[in-house]
């Protein structure tokens with residue numbers, strides 16, 4: 001295979017079929033990226049249409065039932081098809097082996113299988129949109145989900161299958177981190193992106209099966225009526241909520257932890273400084289993963305759970321804020337006296353810092369028992385989790401995508417337009433969602449088709465923000481595609497990053513490194529490593 | 532028919548440095564998989580605990596409708612099958628390839644026996660109308676009896692599904708073992724399916740007393 005070594009992985013094999021049967025983690029990562037971008041576009045369009053409907057309390061485009069179907073569609077696609085796999089399966093797949101100096105993930109065939117399972121699950125979701133779209137919201141709460149005649153079964157089956165894909169990716173990454181590290185790559189020499197993926201993988205493996213059994217029980221309940229969730233036959237609908245959130249709260253960290261990992265990469269490379277508090281950041285990822293299993297009850301303060309349980313869940317929720325804050329302070333400290341380089345990826349990094357902090361603080365508000373009674377199921381909640389999920393994860397994803405784009409494709413995008421787009425997305429995002437904090441605190445309930453006239457100006461302003469943001473995304477799409485047709489190739493490390501992926505060619509060769517790297521330094525030791 | 536099976540040497544996959552790394556990776560991956568299996572079933576066990584706490588006397592009453600002798604028979608069958616599975620791995624480790632195939636066939640047969648016994652049990656429950664809620668149509672002293680059978684069918688059904696998957700995997704092992712793929716330096720699939728099979732066995736060992744032996 002010697003002759004393959006110098007050829008980059010795009011050129012190593014040709015043709016459509018070579019992609020379908022590839023076991024190269026880099027190709028699988030790129031295919032994931034394609035599907036994830038498609039899912040994001042679909043989910044984004046659904047959101048855009050919903051926002052247009054909300055321009056007026058009366059009908060604009062959709063009937064009330066269609067509106068319910070659209071927000072379910074938006075939620076289910078964004079959660080299960082986009083955000084959960086986004087960073088781990090696309091960027092993680094590509095860069096985890098590179099960052100630890102491995103030739104591939106531990107189980108390359110399983111990796112490909114997880115992609116196929118993802119596509120298979122996605123087909124179920126697409127089918128159920130087209131065939132009696134679900135109107136339950138992405139949470140599928142009983143008893144409504146057991147009584148509605150929309151296609152809950154095929155949608156939950158889709159999510160069930162997608163869960164398997166997620167579990168397999170998690171298993172693969174855990175083993176890869178344990179067993180595939182290059183010589184000298186000790187645990188505390190791993191880049192922090194790897195640590196965050198490791199913590200994410202633990203959550204994927206341990207939390208997702210609980211969602212799987214929950215959805216399976218829901219399907220069995222709906223088809224055979226076993227009497228577990230449906231109160232009409234003796235079941236307990238609150239039990240469904242417990243099961244559902246036992247997965248879905250940790251899932252929030254499946255979504256955010258990888259983005260936090262990207263932050264650590266951006267904050268070192270674009271300040272040319274060693275990370276402040278390496279171990280604190282690494283351990284805080286694990287701490288977040290563990291504590292996140294114990295806070296699910298904060299979604300159920302008004303479901304009739306006992307006051308004692310609510311108090312404990314509230315206190316534990318405050319505790320999760322600590323490791324998150326540790327990370328934020330360490331990133332800020334990393335910037336101190338660094339040579340800060342405001343390139344596009346870092347602009348996304350700074351956006352994350354700001355938006356995630358807002359999302360985090362408002363999370364504390366919602367975790368407070370007395371306040372949650374008022375804020376519960378209002379737009380305040382919608383704004384809060386969009387600040388975390390979109391302001392956090394999507395900004396992190398975009399930061400990572402821009403940071404690693406030249407490594408993946410060997411081409412650089414137009415920096416000027418990238419900055420314009422970043423600004424549009426940032427401003428548009430705040431227009432949409434900051435407004436919703438105000439709406440929510442004034443009492444506008446979420447998931448409502450219509451509203452009081454007094455809310456109309458704020459709703460209209462919020463909707464106009466989606467157009468600013470949409471424009472930003474269109475620009476991103478154009479200059480990224482355009483970059484692929486550029487002539488000039490980029491160097492190994494266009495940003496001056498020093499982790500292992502920057503020490504190989506752009507794009508990397510088939511087995512990642514011409515020679516297995518031998519590591520004898522900390523990942524961000526800019527004094528020692530010169531590229 | 533009785534001729535010896537020839538060893539087929541295993542090649543280490545391209546991305547591993549040596550066979551030890553390959554084996555250890557597979558083993559860790561399998562344990563992670565078993566971890567998720569346990570959490571998958573834990574949802575059912577939690578549901579069981581909650582409904583048993585809600586209807587303690589009904590569970591005792593309902594449990595009497597199950598035939599503990601059949602359950603005990605199946606427990607013995609599964610424990611035996613776990614034993615033959617271990618012996619199959621052991622045979623490969625000492626290069627007794629023919630013996631390995633025989634032990635695998637024995638394991639498969641035990642698994643089949645388990646399913647047959649289970650089938651008889653199901654048939655008898657169904658003929659008496661002890662079905663999950665919607666289809667439940669038996670005379671009963673407890674109005675919530677259908678919930679017990681809902682849980683019973685879900686738990687044993689999912690467990691049975693795992694047994695069927697295991698049987699499929701064992702067939703695959705038998706085919707590979709007959710071709711001589713497993714020997715002292717390479718028996719990873721045997722070991723991995725073995726781990727899976729022990730978990731399936733273990734889950735039944737919990738299900739048996741929880742469902743059949745209450746009160």
Ligand SMILES: [Cu+2]
Pocket residue numbers: 248249252295296298299
């Ligand atoms: Cu939560």
